Amino acid sequence: MTAKHKINPRLVAIYIVSRVLESRSYADILLNYYFKKNKVNVRDRRFITELVHGTLRWKIKIDWILKRAYNGEWTTVPNFIKYVLNVGLYQIMYMDKVPDYASVNESVRLAVQKDGLVWGRVVNGILRRIIRDREIREIPLLKKNPVRALSIKWAHPEWLVDQWIKELGVERTDSLCKANNQRPVLTIRINHSVSNVKAVEKVLASEKITTRKSSLLDEYLIVSSGASRIVATQIFKKGYFIIQDISAGFASHLLSPQPGEVIVDAAAAPGGKVTHCADLSDDKAKIIACDHHPVRIKKIVENYKRLGFKNIFPVVADSRYLPLKNPVDKILLDAPCSGFGDIRRKSEIKLLRDRRHISDLVRIQKQLIHAAASQIKPGGVLVYSTCTILTEENEEVIEFFLSEHKNFAIEDGKKFVHSAVVTKEGYVKTWPDQHNINGSFAVRLKRKV
Numbered sequence: 001m002t003a004k005h006k007i008n009p010r011l012v013a014i015y016i017v018s019r020v021l022e023s024r025s026y027a028d029i030l031l032n033y034y035f036k037k038n039k040v041n042v043r044d045r046r047f048i049t050e051l052v053h054g055t056l057r058w059k060i061k062i063d064w065i066l067k068r069a070y071n072g073e074w075t076t077v078p079n080f081i082k083y084v085l086n087v088g089l090y091q092i093m094y095m096d097k098v099p100d101y102a103s104v105n106e107s108v109r110l111a112v113q114k115d116g117l118v119w120g121r122v123v124n125g126i127l128r129r130i131i132r133d134r135e136i137r138e139i140p141l142l143k144k145n146p147v148r149a150l151s152i153k154w155a156h157p158e159w160l161v162d163q164w165i166k167e168l169g170v171e172r173t174d175s176l177c178k179a180n181n182q183r184p185v186l187t188i189r190i191n192h193s194v195s196n197v198k199a200v201e202k203v204l205a206s207e208k209i210t211t212r213k214s215s216l217l218d219e220y221l222i223v224s225s226g227a228s229r230i231v232a233t234q235i236f237k238k239g240y241f242i243i244q245d246i247s248a249g250f251a252s253h254l255l256s257p258q259p260g261e262v263i264v265d266a267a268a269a270p271g272g273k274v275t276h277c278a279d280l281s282d283d284k285a286k287i288i289a290c291d292h293h294p295v296r297i298k299k300i301v302e303n304y305k306r307l308g309f310k311n312i313f314p315v316v317a318d319s320r321y322l323p324l325k326n327p328v329d330k331i332l333l334d335a336p337c338s339g340f341g342d343i344r345r346k347s348e349i350k351l352l353r354d355r356r357h358i359s360d361l362v363r364i365q366k367q368l369i370h371a372a373a374s375q376i377k378p379g380g381v382l383v384y385s386t387c388t389i390l391t392e393e394n395e396e397v398i399e400f401f402l403s404e405h406k407n408f409a410i411e412d413g414k415k416f417v418h419s420a421v422v423t424k425e426g427y428v429k430t431w432p433d434q435h436n437i438n439g440s441f442a443v444r445l446k447r448k449v
Contacts, residue, residue: 013051057347060155179433184344247440251385252276259284266319269296271303337386341439389439
């Protein structure tokens with residue numbers, strides 16, 4: 001698929017969905033790459049993006065319905081035909097502006113082109129049966145099997161639903177899964193080194209981009225309309241703000257960077273938190289920004305240069321082996337995690353992660369927090385944060401850490417951020433259904449003198 005040929009938006013969406021699932025890639029990365037390489041108008045971009053994200057968001061439910069509608073062994077269906085059916089059924093169920101007959105006809109045409117008339121007839125039969133027979137879409141009764149029912153209802157993997165029901169109960173899990181499927185809003189963080197909230201609001205309003213102030217963190221604005229045009233504004237290019245979810249801001253506030261401190265951001269890419277720390281310290285703290293991948297370091301540099309900060313120093317390093325000569329005042333460890341707090345933006349996480357991945361990540365998280373603790377001065381601070389809401393990556397990691405490091409203690413998050421996001425243990429924990437932002441976790445750990 002190149003710019004020389006007229007694109008077929010549905011075929012592009014099918015191609016990207018297949019790449020996500022078969023190569024375990026992120027949808028946004030693939031979409032951005034495709035749009036850079038091919039000339040795609042704004043209307044088609046939006047249509048393709050909606051098809052990709054929507055299909056991935058609801059794939060578990062869509063597959064369940066398709067299997068019920070197919071009179072045969074589902075494993076014998078070619079992968080391309082499955083993807084055609086996935087995208088076609090998403091249009092039928094969730095895109096009112098696309099007529100059902102158009103979705104069916106285009107799906108059949110693509111199936112015939114790739115796999116012949118027989119599979120074209122199969123696609124036609126399955127989709128028309130689903131349109132005609134509403135009972136095929138009926139979800140199992142909640143009382144009989146809540147795990148199965150909520151898994152299908154909200155297109156979440158059963159193992160994850162089962163875990164949340166055990167921890168949170170059926171009603172709260174229903175609320176959480178529902179919130180995970182809502183389209184995310186765009187939020188921006190104002191760069192106080194060059195501007196302020198009121199000034200940015202005014203300029204954006206003049207360009208018909210409407211915003212409202214966050215009730216949780218003062219430096220964040222929620223974009224109500226015009227989000228697609230925001231990176232084209234001059235004030236974005238001049239570094240007046242950075243796009244960042246509100247949930248990401250709490251870790252920087254917990255760290256409370258001060259002028260003159262030496263700080264390490266142990267997993268700094270793409271640069272959201274490290275630039276926030278620079279802003280909070282008036283760019284007067286020395287901040288070492290680490291990442292193990294050179295390409296990701298380039299993104300950090302791009303962000304802090306656009307925002308105008310001078311005291312951020314990027315270093316290519318695996319933070320399990322920090323190349324520090326002396327202990328530092330503070331370390332921010334935004335640990336690699338499953339990302340299950342970010343399902344709204346990355347629906348494919350539900351399809352690409354399983355329990356095995358969690359175990360591997362927890363092992364790395366424990367290695368990283370242990371390494372960070374060894375580099376903290378007496379009286380210094382370590383902030384551990386993630387963008388997941390799984391207890392084994394959050395609370396259980398901290399419980400393990402404190403059992404091994406008696407010289408550290410939790411400092412109550414209420415001293416640093418809004419009490420609405422702080423648990424009784426002093427952790428910061430945000431939830432999509434309670435705070436309407438990404439799920440996240442953060443804790444401030446102070447080393448005893």
